[in-house]
Amino acid sequence: MGSYDLVDVEVTHESADDLLDSLSEDGAEEDHLQSIQAVRLQAGQPDSELRSLKELDENSVKLLEHQVDAAYRALFEMDGKALLADEVGLGKTIEVGMILKEMHFRETDESVLILTPAQLAKQWQAELQEKFGLEFVCNYDDEFEDFDTHDYIIASIDTAKSERHRQTVLDRDWDVLVLDEAHYVKNEETDRYDLIDRLSYNYAFFLTATPIQNELTDLYNVVSLLRPGLFGTRDVFHQYFVNSNQETLVNRDELQDRLNKVMIRNRREDTDIDFTDRTIDTRTFDPTQKERELYQAVSDYVKGAYSQDQGQKLVLMLLQKEVVSSPVALKETIEKRLHEQSELTHADELESILDLIEEIDTVTKQERLLDIVEEARDTVEMGRVIVFTQFRATQRQVLDRLASEGYTVHAFHGGHSSSEKEQIVEDFEEEGGILVSTDAMSEGRNLQFCNLLVNLDLSWNPMRVEQRIGRVHRIGQKRDVFVFNMALKDTVEEYVLERLYHKIDLFQQSVGELSSILSRLEESGTSFEDQIFERLVNAGSEVDLENDFDAMAVDLQEQRELADKLEEFNNGVFEGFDLGESDD
Amino acid sequence: MTDEALAVTQSVVEDFSERYLESLGGTIETRGDTWEVTIQDNGDTELPAGSLSLLCGAGRDDDSTGEPLHPESEVFQRILREAAERRPTGKISIEADQDDVVIPQWIKQGDVEVREIQFTPYYDRTAIVVLFEVSIETVSEYQQELLRAIAIDHRSEQRLPALEETFLQMTSIPTNSSPTTTEFSLSRSDARSLLGTAQDQLMQSIQNEIDEVHNEASRAADAEVEEYRQLQQQRIQELEEERSKLSSKIDELSEAINSSDQNDRVEALKKRKEAKAEYEEVDSELRTLHERRDQGFPQKQEEIRKRHALDIRVTPLTVTQVEYERGELDIELVEQGVSRTVTLGYGSGIGTTDTVQCSSCDSVLSVDNPLKRVKGSLQCRACSSSNE
Numbered sequence: 001m002g003s004y005d006l007v008d009v010e011v012t013h014e015s016a017d018d019l020l021d022s023l024s025e026d027g028a029e030e031d032h033l034q035s036i037q038a039v040r041l042q043a044g045q046p047d048s049e050l051r052s053l054k055e056l057d058e059n060s061v062k063l064l065e066h067q068v069d070a071a072y073r074a075l076f077e078m079d080g081k082a083l084l085a086d087e088v089g090l091g092k093t094i095e096v097g098m099i100l101k102e103m104h105f106r107e108t109d110e111s112v113l114i115l116t117p118a119q120l121a122k123q124w125q126a127e128l129q130e131k132f133g134l135e136f137v138c139n140y141d142d143e144f145e146d147f148d149t150h151d152y153i154i155a156s157i158d159t160a161k162s163e164r165h166r167q168t169v170l171d172r173d174w175d176v177l178v179l180d181e182a183h184y185v186k187n188e189e190t191d192r193y194d195l196i197d198r199l200s201y202n203y204a205f206f207l208t209a210t211p212i213q214n215e216l217t218d219l220y221n222v223v224s225l226l227r228p229g230l231f232g233t234r235d236v237f238h239q240y241f242v243n244s245n246q247e248t249l250v251n252r253d254e255l256q257d258r259l260n261k262v263m264i265r266n267r268r269e270d271t272d273i274d275f276t277d278r279t280i281d282t283r284t285f286d287p288t289q290k291e292r293e294l295y296q297a298v299s300d301y302v303k304g305a306y307s308q309d310q311g312q313k314l315v316l317m318l319l320q321k322e323v324v325s326s327p328v329a330l331k332e333t334i335e336k337r338l339h340e341q342s343e344l345t346h347a348d349e350l351e352s353i354l355d356l357i358e359e360i361d362t363v364t365k366q367e368r369l370l371d372i373v374e375e376a377r378d379t380v381e382m383g384r385v386i387v388f389t390q391f392r393a394t395q396r397q398v399l400d401r402l403a404s405e406g407y408t409v410h411a412f413h414g415g416h417s418s419s420e421k422e423q424i425v426e427d428f429e430e431e432g433g434i435l436v437s438t439d440a441m442s443e444g445r446n447l448q449f450c451n452l453l454v455n456l457d458l459s460w461n462p463m464r465v466e467q468r469i470g471r472v473h474r475i476g477q478k479r480d481v482f483v484f485n486m487a488l489k490d491t492v493e494e495y496v497l498e499r500l501y502h503k504i505d506l507f508q509q510s511v512g513e514l515s516s517i518l519s520r521l522e523e524s525g526t527s528f529e530d531q532i533f534e535r536l537v538n539a540g541s542e543v544d545l546e547n548d549f550d551a552m553a554v555d556l557q558e559q560r561e562l563a564d565k566l567e568e569f570n571n572g573v574f575e576g577f578d579l580g581e582s583d584d
Numbered sequence: 585m586t587d588e589a590l591a592v593t594q595s596v597v598e599d600f601s602e603r604y605l606e607s608l609g610g611t612i613e614t615r616g617d618t619w620e621v622t623i624q625d626n627g628d629t630e631l632p633a634g635s636l637s638l639l640c641g642a643g644r645d646d647d648s649t650g651e652p653l654h655p656e657s658e659v660f661q662r663i664l665r666e667a668a669e670r671r672p673t674g675k676i677s678i679e680a681d682q683d684d685v686v687i688p689q690w691i692k693q694g695d696v697e698v699r700e701i702q703f704t705p706y707y708d709r710t711a712i713v714v715l716f717e718v719s720i721e722t723v724s725e726y727q728q729e730l731l732r733a734i735a736i737d738h739r740s741e742q743r744l745p746a747l748e749e750t751f752l753q754m755t756s757i758p759t760n761s762s763p764t765t766t767e768f769s770l771s772r773s774d775a776r777s778l779l780g781t782a783q784d785q786l787m788q789s790i791q792n793e794i795d796e797v798h799n800e801a802s803r804a805a806d807a808e809v810e811e812y813r814q815l816q817q818q819r820i821q822e823l824e825e826e827r828s829k830l831s832s833k834i835d836e837l838s839e840a841i842n843s844s845d846q847n848d849r850v851e852a853l854k855k856r857k858e859a860k861a862e863y864e865e866v867d868s869e870l871r872t873l874h875e876r877r878d879q880g881f882p883q884k885q886e887e888i889r890k891r892h893a894l895d896i897r898v899t900p901l902t903v904t905q906v907e908y909e910r911g912e913l914d915i916e917l918v919e920q921g922v923s924r925t926v927t928l929g930y931g932s933g934i935g936t937t938d939t940v941q942c943s944s945c946d947s948v949l950s951v952d953n954p955l956k957r958v959k960g961s962l963q964c965r966a967c968s969s970s971n972e
Contacts, residue, residue, distance in 0.1 A: 006805045006806055006809070006888075007722070007892040007894065008890070008894070009794065009798060010893055010895050012896065012897050012898070014898065016776065016779050016900050016903075019902075019903060020673075020772050020776060020903075022672050022673050031670045032674025032676075032765040033676075033755060033763065034603065034604055035667060035668055035672050035902055036902050037600060037755055038666075038668035039715055039731070039902055040715070040755065041664055042668060043588065044589040044592045224807070228804050229804020229807045232803045233806060234807075234811075236806075
């Protein structure tokens with residue numbers, strides 16, 4: 001690959017005077033052996049072992065061998081600059097968590113910046129906190145001020161590169177940079193690439209399951225950011241490693257040697273992950289006439305109010321979600337709203353919705369829930385069922401209803417202290433019965449002892465849905481998992497479930513797979529939830545609405561296919577490469 | 585970790601610390617995982633005089649009091665620092681013990697039986713072994729630290745690789761028999777001269793490692809120069825386009841000047857003047873860029889080259905005078921009832937110093953082509969099998 005004599009070699013021989021001076025010093029002669037041994041011991045350090053591992057709480061995180069190996073190699077064999085390119089679903093976040101935990105233990109992490117796609121920032125924050133006890137500030141937190149005011153920051157890459165923050169981010173010398181979904185910086189002509197290129201850091205960990213997006217140059221760009229010069233120049237890389245039609249790699253052994261210095265790629269087939277089956281049972285129920293009227297009234301209200309004032313989007317979205325969760329949840333929000341805002345333009349409409357709520361005596365979903373838990377009482381160990389709802393009011397009502405029917409119930413929500421939460425999970429395991437939980441159930445909690453889960457209502461954020469399931473269907477679950485989804489016919493929930501979630505086979509995807517689908521979709525900047533809401537309020541007719549959701553499903557389907565294709569392509573390219581666990 | 589470095593395990597930490605503390609005149613009372621250490625105030629150490637509790641091993645509890653003693657603990661680091669600086673020069677002797685005589689591989693691997701060996705030392709020889717720390721650093725790679733031992737014979741100034749091995753074995757932890765160290769007896773000037781030779785030999789021995797880092801650094805620098813060159817080429821293209829646009833604009837304005845009325849003409853003249861100034865500016869930047877490109881951007885190249893330069897620092901950490909014996913080794917070999925004695929030059933700690941050739945083909949006997957026959961003459965495996 002050409003001759004390289006571009007750089008000089010400067011050799012400095014340190015003076016031996018001090019050493020020779022010791023010839024004339026007095027002292028015990030036998031100490032010389034100790035001096036030799038001390039020098040040899042000093043060279044034997046630092047010992048390279050993951051010393052923080054024993055500090056981790058086994059209940060919060062179960063580490064797999066390939067993850068520990070990856071963290072070890074990234075830290076000690078790659079000197080803290082690595083591209084973690086495991087296939088999706090193998091836990092790259094865990095690998096980074098371990099790395100950061102170890103650096104924290106060794107106090108080499110005074111400032112850490114984690115850059116992620118916007119929709120994953122909060123998830124990163126929660127995982128690092130729950131699984132590794134690492135506290136990070138996220139740029140979406142109220143307490144976040146700027147990039148020079150906190151030392152441990154998780155931010156969306158687009159926030160970091162924005163005009164407002166860019167200079168502050170660049171002015172700082174970061175100890176550690178973590179870049180999630182690193183393939184988004186593949187293009188050297190983008191602001192994102194430019195930002196990473198200019199950032200100053202000592203250690204860097206880039207994550208992607210698909211280092212190659214379109215062409216092999218992507219690999220060159222991502223790797224060159226981490227280890228400039230590893231592949232030589234762009235031209236040399238092309239001439240030497242890529243055949244002319246851009247599709248295959250040549251000189252693979254040499255490329256593998258070089259990639260091995262910076263990239264770790266574990267394949268699913270090489271790991272010992274073995275998931276049990278997951279059965280999804282979606283049940284749609286006919287609402288009562290009164291529930292139907294209520295749903296219609298709320299939907300009309302939301303539509304009308306949004307067309308007049310888009311600033312109320314969040315609360316309107318909330319109402320639309322609550323109406324399918326439970327009338328009581330809806331009632332609380334409306335009352336609060338009437339109470340807080342004295343000059344409401346639509347107060348009368350809200351009042352009439354309250355009247356409709358009062359008229360409801362049968363809450364269909366809750367009645368049907370009884371069927372499911374009754375069935376479970378006989379078929380599932382200790383009748384253990386987890387019921388998820390997004391709303392505290394719904395949770396309270398469901399708990400009351402179940403308790404009145406004689407079931408053992410447990411409540412879990414964000415208001416509990418962490419020791420209380422532990423106690424609740426313990427009680428649930430020992431006593432069995434039904435755990436009714438909000439989405440505050442932490443990811444780290446070990447609930448593998450339960451294998452039946454009910455989604456009483458569904459988040460419009462598919463990641464949330466998968467996270468719920470992931471708490472039960474995770475590594476270590478020995479039984480098949482059953483998931484019941486409950487929805488009312490002709491409601492937004494039915495659309496979301498039938499048209500979107502089932503189309504992309506959401507309930508069978510792992511968080512990793514989903515994030516790769518969603519991050520592609522959300523590249524445009526609108527979140528999944530927003531897209532659902534916009535379609536809902538902007539549709540002119542029922543038919544329009546159906547068509548709109550179908551269009552969104554087609555988009556999703558396409559993204560899913562693209563994501564699959566990409567993974568297949570990357571697997572093809574790296575086939576035969578041993579970039580996982582090192583042999584020695 | 586290099587070969588010369590010792591693995592820092594908990595048992596090594598405890599073994600070394602115990603010996604060091606005792607060599608300071610301290611006493612250690614062991615109670616489970618806790619050491620109660622008493623150190624006298626003799627000025628030889630910065631460790632606090634008086635009593636000190638050290639907690640070793642995995643049984644450290646959060647509620648136990650005392651200083652932890654493990655590979656990364658502060659106490660152990662301090663012990664290492666002190667011990668390393670305490671006596672960096674000294675002398676060890678390697679005495680010839682008949683039991684420890686090393687039989688050359690070309691005999692061991694062969695089919696001939698060794699009946700008896702006898703080493704007769706004739707004279708003492710002196711060598712030095714230097715432990716060097718080498719740090720190799722460059723901007724694109726990470727700092728590499730090497731620890732290397734180099735042995736140089738005092739009289740011949742030849743490198744003695746076998747003695748380096750022996751030295752490392754003798755100073756490992758744990759050792760079966762720790763060597764006794766005495767006072768360094770070579771003169772300062774002799775020591776300095778041998779150190780110089782050792783340095784030269786060291787540089788030769790680590791050339792491969794340096795070359796590897798050098799190649800990588802050069803590649804990184806090359807990539808950077810190339811990127812810069814491409815960037816400038818892009819800039820040249822932009823400027824050329826800009827210049828051509830300005831040139832057309834000037835032509836258009838010139839035409840306008842000729843064909844328009846007074847007011848427009850003045851306006852066009854003004855504009856042409858501005859365009860010409862702009863043209864000059866672009867043209868001048870282009871000329872400079874062309875010139876720099878034709879010369880290969882020497883300044884930038886120099887800057888990049890400097891930044892990627894390898895900085896190698898060599899620090900001698902300890903110098904050990906090694907006394908060893910040289911003499912002759914008689915080895916009685918037996919094959920099919922025929923015995924034959926071979927006499928070889930030999931040194932304690934360095935092994936045999938002579939090579940032996942096959943009497944048939946003259947090739948040097950080695951581990952790959954060992955001794956096969958002694959009847960009549962010494963014959964290698966290759967020759968004896970071709971005769972069979």
